[in-house]
Amino acid sequence: MRVRRTFAKWLVVLGVLHGMVVCAGFFAPYDPVEQDRQSPYLPPMRLHLLDAHGHLHVRPFVYALRLRESSFDQFEEDTTEPHPVKFFLRGARYRLLGFLPLRMHFFGGENTRIYLLGTDAYGRDQFSRLLFGGQVSLFAGLLGAGVTLFIGWSIGAVAGYYGGWRDSLLMRVAELFLALPWLYLLFALRAFLPLAVSPLEAFFLITAVLGAVGWARPARLVRGVVLSAKERDFVRAARGFGASNGYLLRRHILPETSSVLLTQAAILIPQYVLAEMTLSFLGLGVPEPVPSWGNLLSGLQQYSVLVSYWWMYLPALAMVPFFLGYLGLASSFEERGAVYKIESRIWGM
Amino acid sequence: MRYLLRRLSHALFLLAGVSILAFLFTALAPGTYFDEMRLNPQIAPETVTALRAQYGFDKPLPVRYASWLRSVIHGEMGFSFAYNGPVAPLLLVRARNTLLLTITATLLAWGIALPLGVWSADRLGRLPDRLLSWATAGLLVIPDLAVALGLLVLAVRSGWFPTGGMASVDFETLSPFNKLRDLALHMILPVTALVLSSLPLLVRHVRAAVADVLNAPFLLAAVGHGIRKRTLLYRYALPAAANPLISLFGFSIGVLLSGSLLIEVVMSWPGLGPLLLEAVLARDLYVVVGGILGSTLFLVGGNLLADLLLYWADPRIRTESGAR
Numbered sequence: 001m002r003v004r005r006t007f008a009k010w011l012v013v014l015g016v017l018h019g020m021v022v023c024a025g026f027f028a029p030y031d032p033v034e035q036d037r038q039s040p041y042l043p044p045m046r047l048h049l050l051d052a053h054g055h056l057h058v059r060p061f062v063y064a065l066r067l068r069e070s071s072f073d074q075f076e077e078d079t080t081e082p083h084p085v086k087f088f089l090r091g092a093r094y095r096l097l098g099f100l101p102l103r104m105h106f107f108g109g110e111n112t113r114i115y116l117l118g119t120d121a122y123g124r125d126q127f128s129r130l131l132f133g134g135q136v137s138l139f140a141g142l143l144g145a146g147v148t149l150f151i152g153w154s155i156g157a158v159a160g161y162y163g164g165w166r167d168s169l170l171m172r173v174a175e176l177f178l179a180l181p182w183l184y185l186l187f188a189l190r191a192f193l194p195l196a197v198s199p200l201e202a203f204f205l206i207t208a209v210l211g212a213v214g215w216a217r218p219a220r221l222v223r224g225v226v227l228s229a230k231e232r233d234f235v236r237a238a239r240g241f242g243a244s245n246g247y248l249l250r251r252h253i254l255p256e257t258s259s260v261l262l263t264q265a266a267i268l269i270p271q272y273v274l275a276e277m278t279l280s281f282l283g284l285g286v287p288e289p290v291p292s293w294g295n296l297l298s299g300l301q302q303y304s305v306l307v308s309y310w311w312m313y314l315p316a317l318a319m320v321p322f323f324l325g326y327l328g329l330a331s332s333f334e335e336r337g338a339v340y341k342i343e344s345r346i347w348g349m
Numbered sequence: 350m351r352y353l354l355r356r357l358s359h360a361l362f363l364l365a366g367v368s369i370l371a372f373l374f375t376a377l378a379p380g381t382y383f384d385e386m387r388l389n390p391q392i393a394p395e396t397v398t399a400l401r402a403q404y405g406f407d408k409p410l411p412v413r414y415a416s417w418l419r420s421v422i423h424g425e426m427g428f429s430f431a432y433n434g435p436v437a438p439l440l441l442v443r444a445r446n447t448l449l450l451t452i453t454a455t456l457l458a459w460g461i462a463l464p465l466g467v468w469s470a471d472r473l474g475r476l477p478d479r480l481l482s483w484a485t486a487g488l489l490v491i492p493d494l495a496v497a498l499g500l501l502v503l504a505v506r507s508g509w510f511p512t513g514g515m516a517s518v519d520f521e522t523l524s525p526f527n528k529l530r531d532l533a534l535h536m537i538l539p540v541t542a543l544v545l546s547s548l549p550l551l552v553r554h555v556r557a558a559v560a561d562v563l564n565a566p567f568l569l570a571a572v573g574h575g576i577r578k579r580t581l582l583y584r585y586a587l588p589a590a591a592n593p594l595i596s597l598f599g600f601s602i603g604v605l606l607s608g609s610l611l612i613e614v615v616m617s618w619p620g621l622g623p624l625l626l627e628a629v630l631a632r633d634l635y636v637v638v639g640g641i642l643g644s645t646l647f648l649v650g651g652n653l654l655a656d657l658l659l660y661w662a663d664p665r666i667r668t669e670s671g672a673r
Contacts (some may be wrong), residue, residue, distance in 0.1 A: 181607035
């Protein structure tokens with residue numbers, strides 16, 4: 001009972017976070033590629049409740065930022081005029097869920113632009129880019145994990161159910177894939193594909209590459225479950241009654257693999273999001289101007305950014321709750337008695 | 350002995366398979382190192398064709414694989430177009446740098462994880478244990494990339510550590526002692542990043558393994574005999590819990606070459622990682638294949654080592670494989 005409750009708790013956490021990313025257009029105040037050339041590398045604005053005179057405001061507000069005197073990169077707050085944060089106001093056009101054209105945004109400023117995580121070199125809002133980047137990264141993770149699980153599941157089921165030469169052949173190939181260092185494999189597979197591609201193509205290439213790399217582990221786990229399931233008494237009984245292979249697999253054996261698949265999904269998705277981040281960070285993934293969690297951080301490869309604009313690092317911290325949610329989900333699956341803990345984690349690095 | 354042979358032949362088979370696979374992946378990639386040259390109007394198309402022929406790019410794949418195999422046997426592992434020389438010496442220098450980093454980090458991580466995990470398992474469910482569990486979970490969910498970049502930001506803002514490379518500009522002029530000091534200073538950041546990224550996993554596994562055996566009757570009996578707690582934990586409990594840890598250790602050995610790729614790139618450590626990234630971008634085929642093969646060698650070797658250690662440590666495995 002307790003296990004089920006923690007499970008539900010993590011599911012809610014993940015649901016909320018993913019909801020924000022899916023509805024990025026609504027929660028982000030600005031368009032992710034909209035540039036504000038007047039204010040490149042603006043530090044994050046603080047939300048205030050107390051103003052400079054010590055008055056308490058019910059509605060949170062920000063101060064506009066201006067250059068400190070005789071400085072070219074140090075900003076200070078202009079405390080003469082507070083700019084209240086408005087909710088549900090009209091702003092940049094976007095399409096909710098890809099089709100619903102809307103202009104309503106969750107929050108924003110009326111006379112000034114509000115940058116919660118600062119801006120990048122082109123004055124683009126980092127907070128908006130974080131949310132929109134999540135659409136790319138999380139979707140790549142989900143899709144990649146889906147592809148991997150599907151391949152691994154089919155191969156594992158065939159190997160486990162039919163056995164014989166098919167089993168030994170498939171499992172030898174799986175061992176090969178397990179022995180490959182997977183980040184290197186990712187590189188090699190990416191090298192296989194053209195370097196200069198459009199953002200959309202890059203996205204699908206990455207997903208396909210990710211999906212193709214990791215099938216060996218789920219295949220082995222599924223095979224193990226199928227092997228034990230096909231010797232169960234009720235399966236033998238069904239076979240004795242004349243059930244066909246297809247029916248047995250569909251009705252009796254594959255349902256047994258669902259818990260393995262769920263656990264693997266909770267482990268694979270964050271792994272693939274990380275892989276997408278790594279590739280994009282190194283410039284092998286989704287190219288600018290489309291934001292992804294990886295290329296959001298790639299500015300930090302420049303020394304000058306590291307020295308002067310530390311807030312470019314904030315998106316990295318903002319991603320942590322997502323990984324926490326998936327870790328929580330995976331460990332609550334594991335508490336339900338799955339024994340795949342050690343192997344999956346070790347190879348999952 | 351037969352067990353050893355079987356494992357060894359298995360490892361060799363894996364290596365051969367990986368080499369074919371890696372070769373296939375990279376050789377099938379569209380474009381070669383010489384394609385950039387085609388765009389350069391100062392290089393005649395005939396020159397490019399001649400270069401392609403010189404390096405055997407006009408031959409079918411199996412022939413190229415065979416000639417590559419021959420160069421592996423000669424200890425060259427193919428030819429790097431970008432560096433205009435055999436791949437093996439190139440990889441060796443870089444691998445040495447990588448190993449310097451990763452061996453230090455691995456020893457450090459295990460040195461911290463073992464006592465910490467045992468300590469935590471001894472206090473299972475009490476406050477210090479719970480705090481540690483939270484801390485390791487926290488570390489586990491921060492991506493390596495974020496850890497490395499965060500350390501860099503800290504280092505740059507504080508100015509305490511050098512933030513990139515392996516040596517200062519005036520390295521050659523330093524005295525031997527100062528050279529060592531300089532190297533150690535440069536290693537601090539990447540080693541910290543590596544330790545932080547592998548530590549939580551190790552601590553959690555040590556804790557789980559030791560906690561599993563702590564309730565065993567023979568340990569209760571040992572407590573009854575009045576054996577000191579430290580002896581109890583380290584001489585009695587830890588060996589009994591060693592099996593999963595040995596596999597994990599084998600894995601730690603296995604990723605010595607490949608595990609630090611990202612952190613090397615971020616911290617611009619002149620190891621295998623940056624070399625490989627460059628090679629992928631420049632389509633320097635044989636460097637990529639060599640890098641993959643080298644790190645696979647370590648992965649397979651690490652597994653083999655773990656198998657051997659298990660064989661030596663666990664009599665159950667000995668009798669089982671002897672009976673077969």
